[in-house]
Amino acid sequence: DTEVTQTPKHLVMGMTNKKSLKCEQHMGHRAMYWYKQKAKKPPELMFVYSYEKLSINESVPSRFSPECPNSSLLNLHLHALQPEDSALYLCASSQDHWQTSTDTQYFGPGTRLTVL
């Protein structure tokens, strides 16, 4: 199974709402990632979890709050977002983040988020 799943596929939320994005993988990968991708742009790294601990936070605003309940699950909690946060949010996993021989990333289909 080389699949990363993400829910929901689409999300529309107001600026005062609280919502969560979910990501799951069953490949036994120990690194999981959140990326933000705007139209016609490359994925932009937000967070890296390695062995269920937050390893990298790319100076992401606190209105985005990641959580890794276990090695298979990754959540992104959203609160008080701005319209400019509208984007495709991609989750990815890799066998291990800290070895370049095992950092091939498998991406989920993404959640397309619209903030009104």
Place this chain on the structure above:
Amino acid sequence: GQQVMQIPQYQHVQEGEDFTTYCNSSTTLSNIQWYKQRPGGHPVFLIQLVKSGEVKKQKRLTFQFGEAKKNSSLHITATQTTDVGTYFCAGRRSSASKIIFGSGTRLSIRP
């Protein structure tokens, strides 16, 4: 900071023509990966190159890593409509640094 640039930004070719995208880093990379993202889809891993001067082939796709490990290229021979999408390179300076995605090259094809 580390930057990874890709050229061209867009390429529109006739089906059957060849296509090449180039990836250039401001710093030496420990590895480079290539991903393809179809319109409306998500990035899908194609290949990883690790060694200086490495060349790898996948059917009509040829990937190359420069001798100085600062640049890479992806060449597609005789493009087909299924090749449509955006091709991203991604690399990192070392195992202690994060992966940086290139700006991407969007390929469109005239049938």
